[in-house]
Amino acid sequence: MKSNLNKIFLLTLLAACFSIISYKLPVAKASDTHNTTHESKPNPSVVPTDRNSNNQNNSALVPIQENEKYGYADRTGKIVIPPQFDEARKFSDGLGMVRINNKYGYVAETGKLVIPVKFDDALEFSEGLAAVKVNDKWGYIDRTGNVVVPPQFDEAKHFSEGLGLVGLDGKTASHSHSANSKEPTRKYGYVDRTGKVVIPINLAHAFTFSEGLVQVIIDENPNIPNSGKYGYMDRKGKIVIAPQFGCADPFSEGLARVSINNKNGYIDRTGKFVIPPQFDVAASFSGGLAEVRLGDKSGYIDKTGKFVENPNQPK
Template identity: 30%
Template sequence: MKNIILVVDIETTGFLEEGGKIVEIGIVKLDLDSGEIYPAYNSLIKEPGFDDSHRKEPFGWIFRNSDLTFDEVMDAPTLESQREMIQFLFDKYPATAYNKDFDFSFLRDREFSINDLPCPMIILTDIMKLPSKKASIHFKWPSVKESWNYLFSEKLYSETHRGLTDATFEAKIVYRLYQIGQYELANPIQPSVKKLIPYNGRNGWGFKTIKGEIEINAIYNWVTPFIDGIAKVGIGDKIIYINEEAKEVESHPENLDIEKQSDFTVKDRYICDKNGERIAYLFYGHSTSFYCNRLCVFDQYGTYGFLDEKGEVAIELKYEYAESFSEELAAVKYGGKWGYINTGGQMVIPCSFNSAENFKNGLAKIDGNNFINKKGQIVAHSKLDWSEGLLCVDENWRYGYIGKNGKLVIPCKFDYAKSFSEGLAAVNKDSHWGFIDKHGKMIVELKYGVVHDFKEGFAGVRKEDWGFINRNGELLVDCIFNFVASFHEGLAAVCIKEGEKFKWGFIDINGEITIPCIYDDVISSFTDGIARVRYNNNENYINRKGEFIISIDYPSVCEIDKGLIPVRNDDNHWAFFDKTGRELTPFIFSIDEVHSIINGVNSYMDLLNNKDLIKEILKKHY
């Protein structure tokens, strides 16, 4: 599956706190695997209260600094008429914006729910270190133009202050950060129906309940989350499937998306057999694994092909781009168009598409939202991806679900529908949302204005305000919150309005507020017992008691990376802490040294155990 994120840019008449109005929203999809950027949404917006006063100070800046006119906005669609389309994108993909706080504060104030990613402007602030004119701030936030000139010195850039154009350039900035290893994504864990979640113990991986009780001991090298009661795990040199009683089972559900992998692997630029013996050295750039006995590689000219398990060229390096094999076919780009080859290198579906993804369940997505079978015939249309063995499709603006090879499972009879999550899918009729099971049976009646997907057995729902229901549709948490996020590790972020400000905290599965609503924002929900929050304009981590992991006196607490939390003091020196708040090193590093150290270790244990590294660091500074 492609690694897709959204990059958002909004244009407004002024600041949120001054009553500014959104006048344009542009959203692009960024494929972090290829760098390709696709328009996802672009529209002018007319909000309630937008009138002639927004031409004048303190408003109207956008009309004086772009080609957008007041009259164009007066004729624009309302935000409410566009809400479902925009929220659909936010439900499907994580998102960022160059100045995330500015853009997302408007969108969240308008009750959009966003799974947000790191802010590129904040990342570049630490990288560029532009001097600030304010004595209280070490470095200024770089403008989009300053960041562009820093990352793309050979290309000129002029900001247009139009949503889609600016979002496109800002997506290029994000992709360049991703290419140089400065933009990382967190992969959220999808829990099991029984609410078992993976945990990393002292001796390996296992599973625990959302209350933290160990259900399956940590004896595995690695695990995947449970789907339909089955998980894939590695133990010793074997890969097996277990049920929720930790018993090995022979089969696995189709929706685990198992690829036909080889016994051969790639390690330290060598092809190795299942015993780790080196077979051949790789002179090419390469993907990480063999699929269908073929390894996707590329040469110094950026030309792609495939090797066999002996390291010999099996399919000539002649393609402009290629994906790994999936279901015996690989997507390749030739002559500017995409098609599919088989493991023998024969072109079985001609290169005629503008975009192409891997085959899954007998179908592949091409040209945005069309799905073809292995004969190259278009058999379905969908804006979504496979989930739990089913794909939500639309036919004549009605939505239903298909299964493997395009077989219709649930008729196209809904006004709108989402992907399945934990065995249930949100569907809409006559502007009301409910949930169906995989047989199309209505489990939760159509009565809500907005819903989230089920996570850990609960789904956020909104009538006038937000609450939570269980899988039977019973309202377990009253609809009393302004916003809610999904449950993670038994806690869900919730938001209430205090005066003119929104404050965030956390509730447990009983609806009890276990962490008070005192935070300005929740940046990421709980993972491994900690959550990232914003408090008094500073970001930090809290534990399940709501206690700050790192002292709030420090001006900068960066995101955790390989178990390390970089922290900056008032003297602009950096140290490393672990997720318990333990100080691992003195405050002696520069930001460049922080990046070098993180890139040079696999985990915080490496930092603790690598005495030579520590000696070299201390020798340099003392």
Template identity: 30%
Template sequence: VSCDLVNSVTGNEDEAVKLYPVLVDGDWGYINQKGEMILEPDYQNARPFHEGLAAIRESWGWKYIDSKGEVKIEGNFSDINNFSGGKAAVRFDGRWGYINKSGNFAINPMFRTASAFSDGRAFVRSIDYSNYYYINENGDKIESVGLPDDIDYIEENQFRNGRAMVSDDDLFGYIDKSGNTIVDLKYAEARPFSNQLAAVKISDRWGFIGDNGEVSISPAFISVGDFGDGLAPARANSNAFGYINKSGEFVISEQFQQAGTFSEERAPVMLNNKWTFIDKSGNQITSAKFDEV
């Protein structure tokens, strides 16, 4: 189940598209912030809106729709990613490339794998499996980003807040865009940065560090998610999730079976084995009735 809701902006990037994908009786549709069904559940699969467009799957492949449900990019791709920085990674004829919002290839399909653009770069793998590397928005290889000698693998392939998560010998740390180690590899488990904080596991509890590795929220949690809109899902000493603020205080009590990241002041939560959405006060926008979000 994917719980990270990331809403998009429209073509002029001024107004968020506040629609959320939900699964109802085996098909996907989209609801608004009030829980009203805006796009009927007619899709085999559906992803959140990003930059005014959402990826949906019908029987003959993936394509992109706008907030009215109108198909904007036909494509019929075999696999697809969300738009980021005006480009989206798509799989065509067994190779990944990047299209623009007109549906034309901005970077030709030449990669075995390809991530979304983040902080002006994307992480790709060569078609012959021989190499991983970063490219810029023109598709050129970024030569200046290398890994320190003691690091084997870029674990989190997208830079967030100028940091990427890396690992070696099952320990995690973070590098900057020049490949410099910013946070030493010392954590058994970790998550990427979000809202200037990253979750790390210290001993058997999760806490959060800031950009330079300082502990911002003491390790007091059994499980956590990423920060969004200043709140993060967390579970301390119960079997249920609530939400903490950047001081590590619960502002929404532990009451949910599962909980996702806030975006546009909404977050997905599970109650009684069904999903709904809450606002930042913890109020449900509709009854818990969705199979997946």
């Protein structure tokens, strides 16, 4: 059983390193297979990044599974919180989100249940707040469990750079794939830590902020796939980089991967191309390098766009 537990721990540790959560940002990786005729479009409509939760996940504990129950172990594999939960997420802001039956709460690193399992759904903490669901509505609590933004939204995601991404359902709309299908039209916006709407809830798609900017999609025709263009707006809701890209990633290390005509390049915060669009596949910068593919050539480039030999070699 110890061998199995070690295997489980290793897999869990790897998962934690890649921050596996319930949604993912459609960031192009050099190993991805891309459609050669259409540029990627976010799906679902809310596509938060998990960059912020990574920065706040300083816990030495990682989730483990044993006999269909979840607990936590330290990074040596020693069980610290015995498996007893039906679900357990990585620690963030010093608390781990857990589920017992169909209710969610939060535990401290000691294993003490500090916020009772009473929510219908919940997310990990980010910037000291966590989105929780009560009676089909979402709001936010602080680390003591106090409600700071009452449940009132149809959707809520993590806070990033002081703003929380929220959604509200509007009128129902028919979808072209089914003449009889009608679903609510959900719009998105951003609130501050008091729940005050800072950026109006009228966006068709939404992302989380990174380095003071966030992607927006404008002029999307629901009857034409991938018809929207990406741009960026600031924390006041002002569009500062005009929508013109087929796809765009969050800013990372001062640059953002964007695509035009299915070719990827990198822009700075003014919208100027620093590395012209030329790559078939490209990822965001991390540690001064970005993974790309150009024809048959794959590898890493620096911030000048030059391929780097032996990127893993110590400097």
